[in-house]
Amino acid sequence: MTPFEKLLTFLISGWKLDLAVLGKLGALALLVIYLIFSLVVVRQVRLMSRTFHSGAEPYLLAGSWVLVGLASLVLLLGLIIL
Amino acid sequence: MVEIFKASPARHGHETVADRMKNVLPKRVHFETQEAKEKIILLLRQHWFTQVGWVLAVVAMLFLPLVFNVIPIIDFLPDNYRFMAVLVWYLLIIAFIYEQFLSWFFDVWLITDERVVDIHFSNLLYKQVSEAKIDNIEDVTYNQGGVIKAMFDYGNVSLQTAAEQKLFEIKDVPSPNRVVQVLNELKLEEEEEKLQGRAR
Numbered sequence: 001m002t003p004f005e006k007l008l009t010f011l012i013s014g015w016k017l018d019l020a021v022l023g024k025l026g027a028l029a030l031l032v033i034y035l036i037f038s039l040v041v042v043r044q045v046r047l048m049s050r051t052f053h054s055g056a057e058p059y060l061l062a063g064s065w066v067l068v069g070l071a072s073l074v075l076l077l078g079l080i081i082l
Numbered sequence: 083m084v085e086i087f088k089a090s091p092a093r094h095g096h097e098t099v100a101d102r103m104k105n106v107l108p109k110r111v112h113f114e115t116q117e118a119k120e121k122i123i124l125l126l127r128q129h130w131f132t133q134v135g136w137v138l139a140v141v142a143m144l145f146l147p148l149v150f151n152v153i154p155i156i157d158f159l160p161d162n163y164r165f166m167a168v169l170v171w172y173l174l175i176i177a178f179i180y181e182q183f184l185s186w187f188f189d190v191w192l193i194t195d196e197r198v199v200d201i202h203f204s205n206l207l208y209k210q211v212s213e214a215k216i217d218n219i220e221d222v223t224y225n226q227g228g229v230i231k232a233m234f235d236y237g238n239v240s241l242q243t244a245a246e247q248k249l250f251e252i253k254d255v256p257s258p259n260r261v262v263q264v265l266n267e268l269k270l271e272e273e274e275e276k277l278q279g280r281a282r
Contacts, residue, residue, distance in 0.1 A: 023159075027166055034173060041180065044207070048188040051209065052201050054125070055110040060184065067180060074166075074173055081162045 024082045031078050035071040042068060099123060099267045100195050113192055113199060115211070124193040124264060128186060128254040129236035136182045143175050191252045193261070195268060198241060198250060214250045217272045218243045222265045224258035241265070 001009070042064040049057035100107065100121040108125040116122075147168045150156055156164055185203055192199040198219070202210040219241050226237030237258040241250040255261055 020160075023163060027163070027170070030170065034170075034177070037177065040207075041177075041184075045184065047209070048184065048203060051114045051211065052188055052190060052192075053110075053112050054108070056187070060187070063180065067177065070173060070176065074169055077169070078166055082166060 027082055028075070028078055031071070031075040035068070035075055038064070038067040038071040098195065099264065099271055103264075111192075113201065115199070115213075116194070117196070121195045122192055123195060123268065124191075124261065126191040126193070126252060126255045126261065128189065129234060129256045131230065131234045131236065132254045133182070133186055136178075140175060140179055143171075143178075147171060191255065193264060193268070195271070198252075198265070200250065200252070212250070214241055214243045214245060216265075216268050217276065218245045219250075219265065219269055220244055222262050222269075224262050226258060239265070 221242035239252040
């Protein structure tokens with residue numbers, strides 16, 4: 001066994017496919033993507049309001065911030081309970 | 083002298099469509115490329131009935147987690163994962179509702195005294211603004227096919243224009259006959275303005 005092969009064997013010796021860890025990482029990745037999506041929504045509501053304004057935009061913007069708040073809360077909850 | 087310029091055009095025999103409809107003009111509405119003297123006559127959105135499809139889908143989605151009580155699809159997951167799965171599911175539903183509502187709310191047609199503007203947003207990332215000058219409109223027609231459209235009084239209005247974009251379609255708007263009537267009145271008004279040399 002060459003030193004490089006020894007190194008590889010050493011590196012993978014502690015590995016084992018842990019579904020729980022994979023599941024947790026997957027769920028957290030999903031929640032992070034959701035948080036990014038909710039921030040995109042805020043930006044889009046701002047852009048849409050610039051294009052067309054009818055007076056309801058402050059409420060819609062507030063709604064999109066509520067979405068960001070919910071996404072953050074659930075991400076936090078995911079970090080705690082998963 | 084100043085009074086003459088401040089006076090309503092109606093008092094001088096030039097009653098415009100905007101003057102006639104001043105009680106029903108959309109208030110506090112303006113758009114990005116609106117000119118200073120341009121008046122919005124109609125603000126059109128798709129009829130509410132066209133949104134029923136996704137609303138029903140949402141209702142079905144709301145009850146989906148109850149199915150998990152009957153059919154044990156996610157029973158192999160630990161309790162905390164199951165709880166998070168249901169929470170994420172409802173979060174996705176909220177995002178879907180909000181996205182659909184925003185797409186409907188900001189997807190509008192504006193008929194001003196100068197032009198027809200189509201502001202089209204789809205899936206939050208795509209925006210298209212097209213317009214047709216009233217004096218470029220050659221022909222206005224509407225169609226209202228089907229029982230549902232007749233019952234709820236909505237349909238498509240098609241504008242044939244002389245501009246590069248030949249056909250302009252206003253889809254699923256309420257009272258298309260009224261929209262056509264207003265567009266014809268605006269066309270006439272624009273022609274009159276041209277004849278009298280008042281066109282902007």
